Amino acid sequence: MVESKDSFYGKVTVLKNDEEYDFYENSNKITSTEPLSKNEEIVHIPLLLLNKPENVLVIGGSMNKLPEILKHNVKKVVYVEPNPVFYELSKKYSGKTIRDVLNDSRIVSVREDGRFFIKRTKEKYDCIILDVPPPVTGLSNRYFTVEFFSEIKNILSEDGIVIISFLSSENYMSDELKYLNASVYKTINSVFPYCYVMPASYNYFICSSRKRDINPVTFIKKLERGKIKTKYLYPYYVRYILRDDRTDRVVNWINEKRNDVLCNYDFYPICYFYGLNYWISYFGKKLPGKLFTPPFGFIYFCVSLIYVVFLIFFVKLKKYYFETVITIVSCFSMVLELLIIFAFQSIYGYVYYKIGILLSLCLLGIGTGSYLSNKFLTKREKFSIVRIILFSMLFFSLMLPFLFKMLYHKQFVEPIFYVLILSAGLFTGLIFSIVVNNDSNLPVGQADMHGEKVGKFYGLDLLGSMFGSVSASLILIPMFGIINTCFLAALFILFLIFF
Numbered sequence: 031m032v033e034s035k036d037s038f039y040g041k042v043t044v045l046k047n048d049e050e051y052d053f054y055e056n057s058n059k060i061t062s063t064e065p066l067s068k069n070e071e072i073v074h075i076p077l078l079l080l081n082k083p084e085n086v087l088v089i090g091g092s093m094n095k096l097p098e099i100l101k102h103n104v105k106k107v108v109y110v111e112p113n114p115v116f117y118e119l120s121k122k123y124s125g126k127t128i129r130d131v132l133n134d135s136r137i138v139s140v141r142e143d144g145r146f147f148i149k150r151t152k153e154k155y156d157c158i159i160l161d162v163p164p165p166v167t168g169l170s171n172r173y174f175t176v177e178f179f180s181e182i183k184n185i186l187s188e189d190g191i192v193i194i195s196f197l198s199s200e201n202y203m204s205d206e207l208k209y210l211n212a213s214v215y216k217t218i219n220s221v222f223p224y225c226y227v228m229p230a231s232y233n234y235f236i237c238s239s240r241k242r243d244i245n246p247v248t249f250i251k252k253l254e255r256g257k258i259k260t261k262y263l264y265p266y267y268v269r270y271i272l273r274d275d276r277t278d279r280v281v282n283w284i285n286e287k288r289n290d291v292l293c294n295y296d297f298y299p300i301c302y303f304y305g306l307n308y309w310i311s312y313f314g315k316k317l318p319g320k321l322f323t324p325p326f327g328f329i330y331f332c333v334s335l336i337y338v339v340f341l342i343f344f345v346k347l348k349k350y351y352f353e354t355v356i357t358i359v360s361c362f363s364m365v366l367e368l369l370i371i372f373a374f375q376s377i378y379g380y381v382y383y384k385i386g387i388l389l390s391l392c393l394l395g396i397g398t399g400s401y402l403s404n405k406f407l408t409k410r411e412k413f414s415i416v417r418i419i420l421f422s423m424l425f426f427s428l429m430l431p432f433l434f435k436m437l438y439h440k441q442f443v444e445p446i447f448y449v450l451i452l453s454a455g456l457f458t459g460l461i462f463s464i465v466v467n468n469d470s471n472l473p474v475g476q477a478d479m480h481g482e483k484v485g486k487f488y489g490l491d492l493l494g495s496m497f498g499s500v501s502a503s504l505i506l507i508p509m510f511g512i513i514n515t516c517f518l519a520a521l522f523i524l525f526l527i528f529f
Contacts, residue, residue: 032123037115039169044119051123053092053116060116060163061092063124067262068195071230071271073098074263076157076193078252079242083156087185089144089173091161091195093124096131101258106136108155112143143378145172145181154187160194165214165294166305168375168507174214175296179221183239191238192222197308198233203283206308212287213301217294229280230271246272296376297434298511306508352465355416356487358526359423359461360494361501362519366427366454367392368502369512369519373434374447376512384444388451395452399459404467412464419464420527423457427520431513462491 032051034043040056050064073095077083084105088095099107111117117139121132131137140147144162160182165171172178182192196214197207211233218225222237226244236242246269253263270276294301371388378384407415433450437443466487506515 033119035115035119037113039113039116042113042116042119044123053120055113055116058163061120063092063094063120063128066094067231069094070098070260070263071232072159072161072193072195072234074102074253074258074260075228075230075234075249076159076191076236077102077104078249079191079236079244080156080189085153085155085157085187087155087158089158089160089162091159093120093128093132095159095161096137097127098260100131100134100136102256104136106138108138108140108153110140110142110144110147112141114141117141145178148178148181148185151185153185154190155185156187156190158182158186158190158192160192164197164210164305165299165301166309168299168302168372171294171299171302171305172296172376174217174301175294175299176217176220177296179218179237183221186239189240191236191242194218194235194237196233196235198229198280203280204308204311205287206304206311208283208287209291210301210304210308212284213291213294213304215284216288216291217301220293227277227280227284228271229276233280244272295511296438297373297431297513299372299376299508300511303508306504352412352416353487353490355420355526356461356465357490357494358522359420360458360491361498362423362427362523363454363458364495364498365502365506365515365519366430367451368499368507369430369515370447370451370454372507373437373512374444377438378444387448391448391452392455395455396459396462398452399456399461400463401459403460403463407460407464415464416461417527419457419460420523424520424523424527426453426457427516427523430516434512434516458491458495462487 032044032046034041036042037055043054043057045052045054047062047064050062052062053060069092072091077086077099083102086099086104086107088099088107088109090111093109096107096109111120121129132139160173162173163170165174179192186192194214196211198211199207203211215225215227215235218235218237222239224238224241226236226238226242228234228236228244236244246265249268249272250265253260253265253268291304292298292300371385374384374388430450433446437446466484502515506518510518
């Protein structure tokens with residue numbers, strides 16, 4: 031390891047590999063200084079399809095693409111890298127060629143979130159190169175949604191092209207990878223009428239608003255006519271990657287699952303689910319195919335049925351009422367907190383930088399709720415107060431989807447998210463103090479039994495929070511999306527109120 035630094039987006043680490051340097055973010059390799067074939071493919075393929083491209087936008091990836099772009103005599107290249115720490119380390123450990131290119135007047139480096147830049151820019155681009163990690167996390171999923179591709183289309187020139195690198199395999203594609211590729215392809219196709227697949231070292235999705243003639247003869251002629259020197263993209267390699275049988279094979283793999291997948295949205299990150307399934311397959315595990323095929327209605331029904339049976343069994347036994355309440359409220363408070371964090375990440379992208387503030391505010395909400403409950407509520411009738419709190423939690427769950435959609439189109443609304451996550455923590459604090467101070471079943475003067483009771487409810491609180499965090503991050507949000515999970519939480523809280 032050569033160097034490691036924290037950034038807004040995570041820990042960036044530089045490892046030396048012989049004479050080259052590899053860059054990792056949160057232990058995931060993101061790029062390398064090694065000149066790879068990908069740097070030539072992702073640049074020359076779209077630029078050779080255009081006639082005299084002038085403005086190029088590059089989002090993410092290594093700086094090795096920049097020298098390749100300048101071979102086309104473009105007027106301006108905007109390189110957007112949101113992580114300033116990664117940018118500085120990449121510049122520091124890159125060779126002299128890259129450092130000289132960064133000083134070229136045609137290169138404009140922007141250290142800003144890619145989505146924010148696209149929303150605010152007034153310029154039009156002939157070519158947009160999207161080189162970001164696949165949508166297997168909430169952060170990277172932001173760059174593969176219908177909303178994002180619509181934003182890209184708005185800044186693309188009439189004859190412009192977007193190219194996106196994606197995971198693939200040359201001779202075999204597992205079902206998990208087929209689902210992931212098919213969902214991304216379907217998402218792109220919902221915005222761009224023409225989406226071509228080009229299998230090379232990666233899968234490349236070439237998006238355009240008009241039909242393109244992609245054939246090796248034209249590519250080779252333009253390479254030779256422009257006297258573009260390349261290390262990998264020689265005529266024989268161009269003929270190889272553009273062979274009809276290779277392209278048809280990948281397209282057939284994608285079409286095989288296309289009707290079984292859904293489009294990917296900011297608040298319905300279905301690719302996050304497919305990416306999770308793909309990641310699990312690395313360890314020889316596989317989720318049951320039909321059970322986990324969208325729209326997941328069967329799972330929704332089964333989860334609701336199990337939950338109702340659970341409520342009938344425990345809540346109807348009055349002595350377990352408060353135990354059930356604290357467990358479920360802790361569970362869904364955690365679910366709501368994670369929904370707010372995921373929504374924050376979908377809009378802003380830098381949740382790693384703000385996670386300390388968000389979690390602190392959540393704990394502050396729990397403490398505030400506990401204080402208010404002890405101060406004003408403990409002497410009142412417990413069942414009525416619990417129902418009032420549950421109704422408030424129900425209203426909060428139903429309000430969140432509309433707030434998220436409203437905040438999505440606004441800028442500088444971070445403080446509202448802080449208020450929301452503080453409010454989500456408030457419910458646990460309010461309920462906990464009420465159930466712990468419910469002394470109707472304790473003999474007078476038995477402090478030890480009261481201590482045992484506090485320990486029991488604290489354990490149930492942790493149990494509910496653990497179940498909520500696991501189910502929300504691994505099941506509910508990937509499968510049902512942020513908005514639907516809000517309504518699911520509201521439904522389960524409603525069941526608790528009337529049981």
